[in-house]
Amino acid sequence: MAVNTRVPLIAGNWKMNLDHLQAIAFVQKLAWSLKDAGHDFTSTEVAVFPPFTDLRSVQTLVAADKLPLAYGGQDVSTQESGAYTGEISAAFLAALECQYVLIGHSERRTLHNETDEVVAAKVTAALKHNLVPIICVGETAADLELHGPSAVPVAQLKAALAGVDNAADIVVAYEPVWAIGSGQAATPDQAEQVAAALRTTLAEVLGQDVADKTRILYGGSVKGVNIAGFMKEPNVDGALVGGASLDITEFSSIVRFQKHVGL
């Protein structure tokens, strides 16, 4: 069995919260709070996903203060440029030195009717500009009842990988829709079962080497009190955090999960 060299990633999805001025204050405080607590950013990577209008401010701050934080967009266009009102291209995100981009979040799939084909096209667009796509997959409560835990996330992942080759750097986020913002997180066992199925899918589609190096995050009502349980699971390599990423104390506690469990 391959040795796990995957660096955990804790990613904060701010959704439509914090304007650019609030973002500057928040990122400064977050970085200082983690530094003060002695957080080792090489042992657990931290990324934030602010609204598009904040990204330039976050870029300027991170560069000027040499903050060890990654950041990215919450979505990206399938298109390169042109008459696509309201869209933001992968090239624009890359120009702001984003490292990551969230793709296929369940709120995009549900509220904006994003299909698996659209998600796949966004993944291809992101990779073309050397952005690491964080591909979000997850089942609804109805899917869970009808198909069990892994079928829908696995099918979504297979579809999202349609244009991906085995040199690609990607991250997968397993986010059961029923757990997002509900306060009802999956159990670590449930998260592990689906994460293991997703890793098997990565191996089938992209090969064992890619499967071994790809980080799989869990998302859905993650908090400081439950993160350690997820991180003890062999196939869970971090978390995608919504609500709790807007609270510096809570988010810092999630980032510092190693302290809770003596890992």
Ligand code: PEP
């Ligand atoms: C999310 O929206 O990606 C998410 C995981 O939200 P929350 O942590 O609030 O459940």
